[in-house]
Amino acid sequence: MINTHNDCQERSKQFKYLELIEWSVQLLTALIWERLLSYHSSETVQKKLEICYRNFSLENASGLSYDNCYRFVYYLKHGENFFIQANQSPHAIQPMLLFYGISQLLKACLIIIDPEYPATSSVLAHGVSSRKRKKQHYHFLKDEIKIQRNGLFSHVVNKLFQLNLLDTDKYSMEFLLGQIAEMDDVFFFHHSKSNFVQIEKIQDKLIIPEKTAQLFHLSANRFAEYLQERYPYYTVTTASKDEAILKNTNPLTIYNCTPFSFHIDNGEFYLPTSRDRLSKLPEILIHYLILYNLSMISRYETEWWYDLLLGSSNDDYPFILRYMEIAKRKIPYFVLNFIEHSL
Incomplete structure (x- = not known):
């Protein structure tokens, strides 16, 4: 009886600890969006963009800042709405909402550096591709995504991070998830390996x-x-x-501390x-790639997707669900960090 009582007390402490962590995470996420609220003022954004464009020695910095201040605010608001809806929606449609959310937030970041965005239609595509039909015995962690020469992804890579990636580059989901520090305990629990050292x-x-x-x-x-x-x-x-x-x-x-996380x-x-895990990809781009693939799966691989969500049949389930919870708070944090360092 004493042992049972002690076990109940210990479990109660663990549940309270988990509740505290969940409350802290929710508070952090709310604070991030609250800080981003300061950038919902077109008047303030216009002044900051003009200073930024003048520092880039751009002609007509004043005119460009007027043209882009509302676009910046709208991209930011649109991205936030996608993330808020994702947090209130079933897991089944969260990948689509999060992917469109990160796309809008990256566009807000882009016009800080590239006031002419989009200068051509070639930068409007997603810029990545995934396997269209999933093979039998498909596992998400083994799936790959390929970088394309043109599109939003390559444009962000070049403009925001001054990197040149090859259009032949492929990345597995296991490699990409293994670049995210918060996923390390999931890898350790299921695969008995740690990907990081502090x-x-x-x-x-x-x-x-x-x-x-x-x-x-x-x-x-x-x-x-x-x-x-x-x-x-x-x-x-x-x-x-x-x-x-x-x-x-x-x-x-x-937002850019590679190869560190x-x-x-x-x-x-x-x-x-x-060494094989040392990447040059900034983490926010890793989130873009993972969410693109997840959004494609949730849209076009409905049978596999619902088998996973309803049956919890393999390790893909805890990896994907844990990842989406991390993405909801980490992506806005990266965007806030970028904006505060750029404007």
Whole structure:
């Protein structure tokens, strides 16, 4: 009887802890949209866009800012409405709402950097493609998505992050989900492996200890040099046998800290634990790719989709549902971070 009573108390504590986490997540999400509300003023946005365009030495910065201030606000509001509806809708249609939501939010970010967007019709397409027909014994984690030469995705990659990706690039869902720090406990529970190691951050510097470098079979000094070669926006400020210190040549931003991943729940930075997981894709673009594929599945693979949602038949179910909960709060956070650093 005593053990049963103690077990009940322990379970009660766990439920209360989970309720507290859920409440904290809801509060964080509400605060993000509340902060973005400040950018719903066309008057304020116009002034900020004009300053931004003048810093880019663009002709007619004033006229462009007037043309784009309402577009910016409308993209932002439209994206927010999709996310709010996703939070209130069944899981079955959430991928579509979240994908259209992230597309609108990225367009708001785009016109900060590219005031002529869309200059041509070639940037209006999604810019990615997925397998049209799912094979027998299909598993979402093994599915792949392919980058196309033209479209919104490639335009965002080039304009917002100054990257050039090949149109032959393919990414598996397992690889993409493995780039998101908040998904690590799901991978560990179901696959008994961890994809990340936590990295200490002091102001704008990231500390790489010897223990972390050994995961890549390198010394701390050599591993830091390797990261600097692969990601030129990092410089090695200090290197020794025991640790190396990396500094971002630009202010370290949450929306673009590859190959590191920012964990929104604990505010810490994480690094993938193997070379084949070191990506150049900023995480917000990873969300775009995953949500595109999920939205296509929910629209065109209805039988498989409902088998998954109603039958919980394999590991795809907890991975997908956990991912969508993360996406609802992390994507707006990235967008807010980008806007606040750009305007």
